[in-house]
Amino acid sequence: MxxxxxxxxxxxxxxxxxxEFKFDxxxxxxxxxxNDSICGLNDVYRxxxxxxxxxxxxxxxxxxxxxxxxxxxxxxxxxxxxxxxxDCISSISTSTVKVVYNPYTLSSSDVEKxxxxxxxxxxxxLEESIARGKAFEKSSLLRRVLSFSIGVAVVSxxxxxxxxxxxxxxxxxxxxxxxxxxxIALNYDILRRGFAALARLSPTMDSxxxxxxxxxxLFGLASLLGVAPKGSGLSTESFFExxxxxxxxVGFGLYLEERIRRSAxxxxxxxxxxxxxxxxxxVGDKVVEVDAEKVSPESIVEIRAGEIIPVDGVVVDGDxxxxxxxxxxxxxxxxxxxxxxxxxxxxxxxxxxxxRVRATRVGRETMLYRIIETIREAQFYKPKALRVADxxxxxxxxxxxxxxxxxxxxxxxxxxxxxxAIMFTATVFATACPCAIGxxxxxxxxxxxxxxxxxxxxxxxxxxxDRLLESSTIIFDKTGxxxxxxxxxxxxxxxxxxxxxxxxxxxxxxxxSRSEHPIAKAVTDFCKDKGVETGDVEEFNHxxxxxxxxxxxNSTVSIGNMELLKRMGVEEMEKLEKIDDIISSKGSTPxxxxxxxxxxxxxxxxxxxxxxxxKVVRYLKSLGYRIGIASGDVKGSVERYAKALxxxxxxxxxxxxxxxxxxxxxxxxxxxxxxxxxxxxxxATISVAHVGVAMGGGADVSKEAGxxxxxxxxxxxxxxxxxxxxxxxxxxxxNIAWAFIYNIALLPIAAGVxxxxxxxxxxxxxxxxxxxxxxxxxxxxxxxxKQSTSSSI
Numbered sequence: 001m002x003x004x005x006x007x008x009x010x011x012x013x014x015x016x017x018x019x020e021f022k023f024d025x026x027x028x029x030x031x032x033x034x035n036d037s038i039c040g041l042n043d044v045y046r047x048x049x050x051x052x053x054x055x056x057x058x059x060x061x062x063x064x065x066x067x068x069x070x071x072x073x074x075x076x077x078x079x080x081x082x083x084x085x086x087d088c089i090s091s092i093s094t095s096t097v098k099v100v101y102n103p104y105t106l107s108s109s110d111v112e113k114x115x116x117x118x119x120x121x122x123x124x125x126l127e128e129s130i131a132r133g134k135a136f137e138k139s140s141l142l143r144r145v146l147s148f149s150i151g152v153a154v155v156s157x158x159x160x161x162x163x164x165x166x167x168x169x170x171x172x173x174x175x176x177x178x179x180x181x182x183x184i185a186l187n188y189d190i191l192r193r194g195f196a197a198l199a200r201l202s203p204t205m206d207s208x209x210x211x212x213x214x215x216x217x218l219f220g221l222a223s224l225l226g227v228a229p230k231g232s233g234l235s236t237e238s239f240f241e242x243x244x245x246x247x248x249x250v251g252f253g254l255y256l257e258e259r260i261r262r263s264a265x266x267x268x269x270x271x272x273x274x275x276x277x278x279x280x281x282x283v284g285d286k287v288v289e290v291d292a293e294k295v296s297p298e299s300i301v302e303i304r305a306g307e308i309i310p311v312d313g314v315v316v317d318g319d320x321x322x323x324x325x326x327x328x329x330x331x332x333x334x335x336x337x338x339x340x341x342x343x344x345x346x347x348x349x350x351x352x353x354x355x356r357v358r359a360t361r362v363g364r365e366t367m368l369y370r371i372i373e374t375i376r377e378a379q380f381y382k383p384k385a386l387r388v389a390d391x392x393x394x395x396x397x398x399x400x401x402x403x404x405x406x407x408x409x410x411x412x413x414x415x416x417x418x419x420x421a422i423m424f425t426a427t428v429f430a431t432a433c434p435c436a437i438g439x440x441x442x443x444x445x446x447x448x449x450x451x452x453x454x455x456x457x458x459x460x461x462x463x464x465x466d467r468l469l470e471s472s473t474i475i476f477d478k479t480g481x482x483x484x485x486x487x488x489x490x491x492x493x494x495x496x497x498x499x500x501x502x503x504x505x506x507x508x509x510x511x512x513s514r515s516e517h518p519i520a521k522a523v524t525d526f527c528k529d530k531g532v533e534t535g536d537v538e539e540f541n542h543x544x545x546x547x548x549x550x551x552x553x554n555s556t557v558s559i560g561n562m563e564l565l566k567r568m569g570v571e572e573m574e575k576l577e578k579i580d581d582i583i584s585s586k587g588s589t590p591x592x593x594x595x596x597x598x599x600x601x602x603x604x605x606x607x608x609x610x611x612x613x614x615k616v617v618r619y620l621k622s623l624g625y626r627i628g629i630a631s632g633d634v635k636g637s638v639e640r641y642a643k644a645l646x647x648x649x650x651x652x653x654x655x656x657x658x659x660x661x662x663x664x665x666x667x668x669x670x671x672x673x674x675x676x677x678x679x680x681x682x683x684a685t686i687s688v689a690h691v692g693v694a695m696g697g698g699a700d701v702s703k704e705a706g707x708x709x710x711x712x713x714x715x716x717x718x719x720x721x722x723x724x725x726x727x728x729x730x731x732x733x734x735n736i737a738w739a740f741i742y743n744i745a746l747l748p749i750a751a752g753v754x755x756x757x758x759x760x761x762x763x764x765x766x767x768x769x770x771x772x773x774x775x776x777x778x779x780x781x782x783x784x785x786k787q788s789t790s791s792s793i
Contacts, residue, residue, distance in 0.1 A: 151248015320353015584636020
């Protein structure tokens with residue numbers, strides 16, 4: 001059975017709903033029969049992804065107006081039941097919903113029509129949404145400020161008249177009724193959404209606000225018209241002021257909350273703006289200005305001091321200092337020069353100097369775009385705490401409605417005071433909104449993702465913070481991870497005199513010039529220093545974890561480890577023993593060279609530990625992690641580094657799949673592995689680990705596989721991200737505590753339990769407390785931005 005089929009079948013077995021799975025290896029097509037009474041298509045889709053594979057799919061992202069927990073849950077449930085939609089995930093912090101669909105079943109316009117049928121305000125996410133957002137912000141600000149001003153004025157007048165025992169004329173009550181009507185009209189959107197959610201039986205915060213406001217206003221109106229039951233001294237204006245106060249406070253509070261959220265995302269929006277900068281392209285003797293996204297690869301782009309570099313590329317003319325802090329978190333600019341053909345990234349800023357850059361990647365292919373997409377993507381992965389909070393909020397909203405009805409019946413029937421029944425019911429609805437609980441976890445996760453990106457760490461999934469803290473064992477790749485990844489050639493040992501040194505170097509340098517492995521880079525650098533010329537390689541093959549084989553001038557050149565040479569039929573291995581002992585005792589790596597299947601030389605390659613490696617390992621061990629190395633290098637070299645760092649275990653001479661199997665084997669015993677690697681041969685292992693961390697200086701494929709990418713390429717950022725995870729978990733708990741404190745403390749008062757002692761609340765007071773609860777949660781989460789700029793290492 002192929003490995004992919006085995007892995008997918010294993011995930012399907014966990015679901016317990018897949019009855020048949022047929023897979024055609026030649027076409028990659030599969031037929032899956034599942035019991036839809038047990039699981040949905042999204043479960044099947046996630047099962048395939050959990051196995052490390054994927055399906056052909058398209059993605060559409062929608063911005064939904066005032067998305068909250070209840071609305072998000074409703075949208076997810078509705079869309080996931082639709083044929084052709086694999087998955088639907090919402091992000092409250094960014095007010096977006098991502099829809100993953102089968103392009104063979106649905107088109108993009110079909111998905112938009114389905115979304116329209118949900119009856120919610122939305123627009124498809126485009127990059128220009130930033131500008132639209134600002135226009136919306138201005139109109140929203142005007143409405144919210146006006147309604148808040150009227151609401152505060154109405155409440156203030158009512159309180160002043162009560163305290164000063166001033167009799168309000170009957171005509172004045174009309175003015176209060178009109179003022180309340182204006183506030184209701186200015187906040188029509190909250191009422192519309194609230195009653196719409198009630199109609200679809202998925203009440204939200206807006207539903208509770210709408211109920212509170214509406215019953216207050218209608219009772220005040222009925223009292224004014226003389227058709228309401230007589231109460232115990234509560235005046236008609238009390239109910240008008242309550243409706244105006246609740247909506248005035250809630251509307252303005254929501255606006256403030258949205259502003260604070262936007263400020264947390266301002267750094268990401270700044271990155272988006274950089275994508276759409278202008279570029280000056282050199283065309284012959286002229287320089288033409290075009291949109292950066294329209295630059296073609298291989299074009300030459302001119303950048304002056306103070307400008308944003310608009311493309312990924314290589315410096316071909318000039319030199320200067322570039323601010324790369326958006327990617328690495330490092331505040332000091334880095335020198336870039338045409339002499340060394342330094343690479344530059346779109347979105348970085350040329351602080352001083354002048355550069356001409358040959359574009360290698362533009363627009364959506366740039367590293368900047370991928371980072372932005374990764375940050376956005378992370379919002380859609382929910383930690384366990386958020387999934388629990390989502391379910392709780394859905395149940396809690398119904399409980400609040402039930403409590404409101406109970407309060408209405410108690411005060412209206414048992415106490416026989418209908419005015420108080422209305423007032424306390426409205427207060428319960430205004431006070432008990434679970435919105436603070438709903439945003440407690442997503443706000444902390446979203447802001448932590450942004451904080452990490454500022455530090456040069458890309459979080460690809462929002463549930464990573466949970467999984468990092470669940471991990472028990474950390475396994476490092478060696479080269480490029482624990483070491484700096486820039487090995488150099490120490491010596492070349494000739495073991496067979498059948499070929500002269502000059503010819504031997506010609507063969508070695510020619511073949512290694514075709515490889516991108518760090519050891520090959522060390523060899524080619526050595527060749528350049530020696531002035532060795534290279535020739536055309538007629539045939540070249542790379543064997544991951546083993547080495548390379550090339551044919552040049554009809555001679556077969558094999559360069560790699562002992563396993564490769566054995567497979568090539570080389571038999572004179574006894575010559576190696578003494579040399580191997582010498583090289584291994586120095587912690588270096590022996591690279592064997594065979595010519596026409598006869599051993600001719602051994603290249604001694606050395607690397608150096610990262611300067612921070614020892615501190616990082618010591619800190620991680622102090623946290624209780626078991627730490628080991630899984631390397632393809634020889635025993636002597638791996639053993640030396642493992643002893644130097646006092647690691648718990650080490651494995652050597654592992655091929656890529658053997659690393660993967662090692663991680664699976666340890667995880668099958670109940671441990672959860674955090675794997676850190678950088679190379680092509682680490683990609684599969686990174687993808688199967690409980691948490692996969694890719695070094696930023698490594699291969700693109702490993703970065704694609706990683707849950708976390710250390711774009712700064714600093715091992716110490718692993719410590720930063722673990723410390724950040726602890727802070728995020730603490731914020732979860734603090735935020736939920738904030739939210740519960742308000743609800744638990746105020747609900748009995750809102751229900752009138754202490755009325756006989758003269759302690760009670762009015763609806764507008766409950767609304768103000770609710771907004772205070774929301775703002776407390778958001779501000780508490782924002783502290784992550786300030787607390788996350790440094791780590792212990």
